Amino acid sequence: SVGDLWAEVEAGCVYNDFNAAIGKYGFFFPCNPGSAEACEIGGMVAANASGMRAVKYGATRDFVLGLTFVKANGEIVNAGTKTIKDSSGYQLARLLCGSEGTLGIITKVTIKLLAKPKSTASCLCSFNSVHDAGKCISAIIAEPLIPASCELMDSVSIEAVNNSQGNPLPDCKALIIVECDGEPEQVERDLKTVERIAKDIGATTVTATHDKKQIAAWTSARKAVMTSLSALKPGFSSVSLADDMGVPVSKIPDAVLAFQKIAEKYRVTIATYGHASDGNLHTKMLLDPLDKDEWDRGVKAVSEIFDACIELGGTVTGEHGVGISKAPDFQKERATELSTIRAIKQAFDPKNILNPGKLEQWEGSILGKVPLRYPCKDYM
Ligand SMILES: Cc1cc2nc3c(=O)[nH]c(=O)nc-3n(C[C@H](O)[C@H](O)[C@H](O)COP(=O)(O)OP(=O)(O)OC[C@H]3O[C@@H](n4cnc5c(N)ncnc54)[C@H](O)[C@@H]3O)c2cc1C
Structure with a gap:
């Protein structure tokens, strides 16, 4: 409904297809993640995805006026509104943004439209x-x-x-x-x-x-x-361990220096790039994942990178979400919120059937447990 500045879209619609459809009317949904050709609106909402343009336009959460989701007990909830303004109590639709599939299955989303820049x-x-x-x-x-x-x-x-x-x-x-x-x-x-x-x-x-x-x-x-x-050094792979941290923009120089020191300390090559005007920094490590010593040094470096970002007032994940591997660091970052977060999960999904284990620390380190791309007996 372009006259009301919103579009309703099914959760399975791919971002680029949705943008092409609203583009015909002179509007756009600016979040534009790197995975734009493949990611779905439901996944974007569940991960609160964003991209290069977040500094000016915000993340997916900032465009969700309402959504329909199915609770763990099968109940269908129509959360939010189709109005631009809404002070109507708790914002459940916003709560589902970034919930990573742990609170409900999103089926339909009402997205606020923006006019395309000239x-x-x-x-x-x-x-x-x-x-x-x-x-x-x-x-x-x-x-x-x-x-x-x-x-x-x-x-x-x-x-x-x-x-x-x-x-x-x-x-x-x-x-x-x-x-x-x-x-x-x-x-x-x-x-x-x-x-x-x-x-x-x-x-x-x-x-x-x-x-x-x-x-x-x-x-x-x-x-x-x-x-x-991955093509830079023969035998080495680009590994996404510390992937999408966020720091206050003024702290970017400090963060980058900290990453460089950590790379030297653990003798790993770290590439840093990202949507830096919103403080979102990606680091990739170049290492041989089949070399146990190198992998272990990489895992230690990651943990220190996350600590450095938390220390600078940042977050361990600016856009990709917590999932499983970042759970211990997320829990460190959100220490005072954890009991409330767990109470919300319990209220939505008392039997823990929706993405169980997400956002929660697995016993031991998941990074030491995941089966690598090729069989490696040290980790199996
Ligand atoms: C090459 C590449 C580049 C990327 N670049 C960016 C980037 O620039 N910015 C960014 O934010 N992210 C980026 N990502 C991460 C990710 O692709 C995005 O966050 C994306 O929006 C997730 O959507 P998806 O459809 O791929 O979801 P999935 O990866 O399938 O799912 C993501 C999470 O949401 C849950 N979920 C999916 N659908 C639903 C639903 N309907 N209801 C409830 N839960 C659901 C899943 O269980 C999972 O926990 C990138 C990923 C890749 C591979």
Whole structure:
């Protein structure tokens, strides 16, 4: 119902298909996770997914006006409203956002619509250190200038993408790609501001463009980080152990320095990249998962990365959710909320039949128990 600014969508609809459908009417659902081609609206709500544009537009939770879900006892609940404003008591629809399938099965969602921006442009700034890149992001936000997105890549990520994708990025120690959208005049002003701030911080190159092909090439280079990393060192795989931490934006330089120290301490290669303008940092470890010593060092490094983020006032998961592997660290982070969280689970699902074990620490470390890609007797 475009006149009411919402669309109702079944939980199994794929994000890109939903966006294409509302796009015909001039609207968009901006969350745009990296898995946009495959992820479903129900999964996005259950994980409270977001993506590159969260700093300006928010996460899935910010667009859910209402939803229908089935409780563990089979009861069907229509939660929320079809109004833009709603002060009508507890917000159960919001509670289901990020519940990771532990409270109910979502079947239908009412999503608030946003008008598509008229103009989009991007600016790529390269730096001599990832610390300077982090400082630049923080300075842009503090201006205040809220970009549509701002992606950070460190030297390991840049090298991996350039090696595997035919050098689409400048050869540098760190870069950010800042996307501005809105009315054309505003976009122009924002680009100039980004250029000024980046140069003040010491950017080695600053390239702004409106060219859709160039913007798409940078976006696809950034999206290629994950797959490119595994090809960087023969015999090594890119492992998603500490995957999507969030820290306050001003703490990004501190977080990146902490990750570098942890990488040195445990002698593992860590790539850092992410949707940094919302403080969301991805790290991938390059290691041989069949080498027990290396794997164990990686697991210890992960635990320290999570501790560092919690210490900086951050979270162990900014967008992917807790699942099983992050449960011990999530429980550390949310220590004072845990008893209430468990009481809510008990009220919704007293027999614990919905995704049992999710968000809960398994006996021992799940990272030491998961069967790896290939049989490895030390872990079986
Ligand atoms: C390559 C890649 C890139 C990614 N990039 C991003 C990113 O940029 N941002 C981001 O936020 N995430 C990202 N993700 C993580 C994930 O894909 C997203 O969070 C996605 O939105 C999850 O949706 P899905 O349909 O894949 O859900 P699934 O992975 O199938 O499920 C996720 C969780 O939700 C539960 N669930 C699924 N459907 C329902 C339902 N109908 N009712 C109740 N519970 C349900 C599942 O049990 C599970 O616990 C990425 C993943 C990959 C593989």
